[in-house]
Amino acid sequence: MIPGPTPVPEAALLALAKHPIGHRTGEFSNILAEVTENLKWLHQTQNDVLMLNVSGTGAVEAGIINFLSPGDRILVGSNGKFGERWVEVAQAYGLNVEAVTAEWGKPLDPSAFAAKLQADTEKQIKAVIITHSETSTGVINDLAAINHHVKEHGQALIIVDAVTSLGAFNLPIDTWGLDVVASGSQKGYMIPPGLGFVSVSAKAWEAYKTAKLPKYYLDLGKYRKSAAKNTTPFTPPVNLIVALHASLRIMKEEGLESIFARHERLKNATRAAIKALNLPLFAADEYGSPAITAVEPLGIEADKIRSAMKKRFDIALAGGQDHLKNKIFRIGHLGFVSDRDILSCIASLEAVLPEVGYDNFTPGAGVAAANQVLIK
Amino acid sequence: MIPGPTPVPEAALLALAKHPIGHRTGEFSNILAEVTENLKWLHQTQNDVLMLNVSGTGAVEAGIINFLSPGDRILVGSNGKFGERWVEVAQAYGLNVEAVTAEWGKPLDPSAFAAKLQADTEKQIKAVIITHSETSTGVINDLAAINHHVKEHGQALIIVDAVTSLGAFNLPIDTWGLDVVASGSQKGYMIPPGLGFVSVSAKAWEAYKTAKLPKYYLDLGKYRKSAAKNTTPFTPPVNLIVALHASLRIMKEEGLESIFARHERLKNATRAAIKALNLPLFAADEYGSPAITAVEPLGIEADKIRSAMKKRFDIALAGGQDHLKNKIFRIGHLGFVSDRDILSCIASLEAVLPEVGYDNFTPGAGVAAANQVLIK
Structure with missing residues (x-):
């Protein structure tokens, strides 16, 4: 009864124990194709949903660094351990980060974001990073309200840590227009840790073109390019993906x-x-x-x-x-x-x-x- | 019969199918402690051997970016797909990279490294990156000879992609004084893909202190700090580590x-x-x-x-x-x-x-x- 690793259904556990198959085979490509399709269903999006061999933190980091350049001004919501972590990530990469804080156990205040976004008439704010479900405190932040202010701003990307909300809470990525949404396998996906997911909107891909933070393993462009051919840029965690294949089918059945x-x-x-x-x-x-x-x-x-x-x-x-x-x-x-x-x-x-x-x-x-x- | 994912012994496959245990439990810490001990045995080193939730590429990237700063001059051996990849990684991070090439299917020429290292009287070369076993061509490079020249240089770190050599070929890290050695789980370790390993020497940790390339998820200092307490900085791929626990025991038995x-x-x-x-x-x-x-x-x-x-x-x-x-x-x-x-x-x-x-x-x-x- 911890918030991850969460319990895993038997079908997914048994899939894990299968001999790993080659990741450059037609058999694996077929699995990837179905997994990708079902991930889009689960994420309620037509955006790319990319899979990386990383933890949730790695997925969120990828979701940040692919779309920004050194010195970019960003707002980060911080009302718990994970909000604090994204501030640290942004600092590690030399972003001009402003934390919008709330006490641990309290939600972020959407009006605090509204004030900063409305004051930014020169459109210097490049992104707003929000932890949807703050695992450290059990608080769900009002993403819809904050996102509304981001949309009014018009320029900034909304980047969401949905690590413990995706698959647990309605998060309609396309309806809300969420640019980047990152999550991890050992949560709502019902499989063990080891896979991170990042969905990326067309607007975020535009920002990617000029983003200058250095990256290689976390370069989402490489994942996108490979995904279009039902493959992966680097050796993927084959067994976990086969388990995900099983768990997504169970989720689809439940609805x-x-x-x-x-x-x-x-x-x-x-x-x-x-x-x-x-x-x-x-x-x-x-x-x-x-x-x-x-x-x-x-x-x-x-x-x-x-x-x-x-x-x-x-x-x-x-x-x-x-x-x-x-x-x-x-x-x-x-x-x-x-x-x-x-x-x-x-x-x-x-x-x-x-x-x-x-x-x-x-x-x-x-x-x-x-x-x-x-x-x- | 592909060079990874490689076959997995039954004991490791069955371990994979176990329910994931909490990664912040005493039970998991005990497993981590034994795994770490056995990794040092396998790596023939007293250096830290750190485990990351990444593919082999992620491990090598971590092995490069943790010890260097933008503009640092480095030499990269390139005689196959993986050597070329490390050149790309170095370029992505703004390093001043010089490729020392050989034809695909031929080994790197140690004297080419000797010439460059000996000419570097001002000790500007910060690192030499060598792919030990070039998986794309089936060539093993003469790491011992190249390392000898690096040691004569005295300043440069030797960073080794040992992805398909570690656990297959004698690679005495301490005897040879190899600073950074990176590898991946789906190779000699006899478990599925999903874990990367990086061993780090005291000299490399010295370089880490002043290294300025940005990093967070791949920041090896975080892994070292956690490893000292038998834990991990981010949620680890628990099932793979439990499988590794089993496979390392089998390897120890074989010797x-x-x-x-x-x-x-x-x-x-x-x-x-x-x-x-x-x-x-x-x-x-x-x-x-x-x-x-x-x-x-x-x-x-x-x-x-x-x-x-x-x-x-x-x-x-x-x-x-x-x-x-x-x-x-x-x-x-x-x-x-x-x-x-x-x-x-x-x-x-x-x-x-x-x-x-x-x-x-x-x-x-x-x-x-x-x-x-x-x-x-």
């Missing part, structure tokens, strides 16, 4: 609306349960992520709860990062997760909480509250 | 000397067989790669042989790259490959050659020649 509704339901059940246990949620209801729920068990060491959950029930919960270490724990409900998983998690949590000194709840209240959401 | 001897034997058997079939070897005996043997079936389309092998015997051979397309075919004998694999490959080749119009050999001669090498 986008069902996938999003399931994540919404699991989120609501988790949040209802935590409330019924009288534990504080780290992010408010209005901006709770469909991928992950952070809990701040004031007065109790979060890591004690995590280790008791692991020890007694073999359930892994994520901890807090940086200054939130031991202050929060995070329940992932992303990817191949079912109603039953939420119930076992909450039931187990009810069992361990008294062991670590917390009993300010009616036994069974968490499960009952979750069930009430799940039966709807 | 380094046996592994190298096996590759030498398979190379010799393959070459003897090809000669007995009166087909021209693309690289001469003195510099034939222990990983791959290229054959130039003059007058016959190489791809016809490849497709007949695939169709009749389900054996994949690699083709030629760039201007060698359809001119050569390449037999991989790298990683988890046995005497039997060589025999089936040669026996199958004997079956298909007449079908594609070549019968200038005594039936059975190839297998007999291979067997004579293998029984030694």
Whole structure:
């Protein structure tokens, strides 16, 4: 129950164990063609959706450096560990980066972006980078509202870290006109870590033509060129792609609306349960992520709860990062997760909480509250 | 029988199919610790051996960009597709790159490096990049001799693309004093593609401190810092690392000397067989790669042989790259490959050659020649 690596369906696990096939064969090209088609379906886009052999961070970095030049002015939303990371990436590449911050656990304020974008009458801002679902805090940022201001600006690209939102939350890339959207395989895609995805709009490809930041392995132009021939510029992680082939078929069978509704339901059940246990949620209801729920068990060491959950029930919960270490724990409900998983998690949590000194709840209240959401 | 992805032992395939475990757990840290220890054994080094979620190209790129600054003068050996690629990488990053070339199919000339290094009395050359086993042509370059000249220069780093030599050929990193050695998982490591490895010497880490090329995902300092705590800076490809854990144990059991001897034997058997079939070897005996043997079936389309092998015997051979397309075919004998694999490959080749119009050999001669090498 962590926000990645997430659980993997059996069909995808078994696909992983197949002997790797040659990546320059017709057999593999056929798999790539179907995978690419299904990725476009999942991403709700006709844009290129490129696959790289990198983690989510590598995918977002590629999504940034392919479209910008040294000294370019950019805005980066930062209200958690990942927002902070994109600021660091931008600094590492010598971009003129301005962080638009919010407290960890709070969402980014769209009007803060509006103010800066509207003031930029000379159109110096080249890109706005937003983390959609901030995994470190369980906050979902209001991407639609921020994107609206970017579109009013007219020049800046919108670059989205959708690592824990893609495949969990409705993210209509073409409808919203999102230029660059990056994500990672061990999240909503229901396969292990090792693949990053970047979708690229026509407007972003225009920017690519004049972008001067150095790149080679992360050069998306190379991936695009190869993808057009159903191949890859460098040896791809064949087994992961074969697993993705299997997992995307499962996702198609479930359907986008069902996938999003399931994540919404699991989120609501988790949040209802935590409330019924009288534990504080780290992010408010209005901006709770469909991928992950952070809990701040004031007065109790979060890591004690995590280790008791692991020890007694073999359930892994994520901890807090940086200054939130031991202050929060995070329940992932992303990817191949079912109603039953939420119930076992909450039931187990009810069992361990008294062991670590917390009993300010009616036994069974968490499960009952979750069930009430799940039966709807 | 291609030079990567190479065959994978069953224990590693089954490890791949295990549910991914959390990468921030004690269980995974323990696996990382053993893997790191065994990687140092395989690499014959006490240097850091870092693991990245990238292909071999990503690993070599990391091995270049972490130690250099824009405008730095470097020499790059180029006698095949991969040597050419490192020239392109260096150019993409604005390095002052000088290619030291040899014809495809011929080895690099150590004296050409000696001349340039000796003339550089002002010690402007910051690095020499050498592809050890040039996969595109089946040539092994004389790294020891070139490295000797680099050591005489005293300042330049030696950066080695060992993608198809590491784990196949004796490459004593510490004895030779190799600064940076990069490789990839789908080769000698006997697991599928998806992991790159870079070993880094103390001298290279000194250069890292002042190196100014931009990097984040490929920043080896981040990997080093995390490795010291048995963790990774970014989500690692957990399943591949668990598979590597299994394959390294198998390699340790076989022992380094046996592994190298096996590759030498398979190379010799393959070459003897090809000669007995009166087909021209693309690289001469003195510099034939222990990983791959290229054959130039003059007058016959190489791809016809490849497709007949695939169709009749389900054996994949690699083709030629760039201007060698359809001119050569390449037999991989790298990683988890046995005497039997060589025999089936040669026996199958004997079956298909007449079908594609070549019968200038005594039936059975190839297998007999291979067997004579293998029984030694």
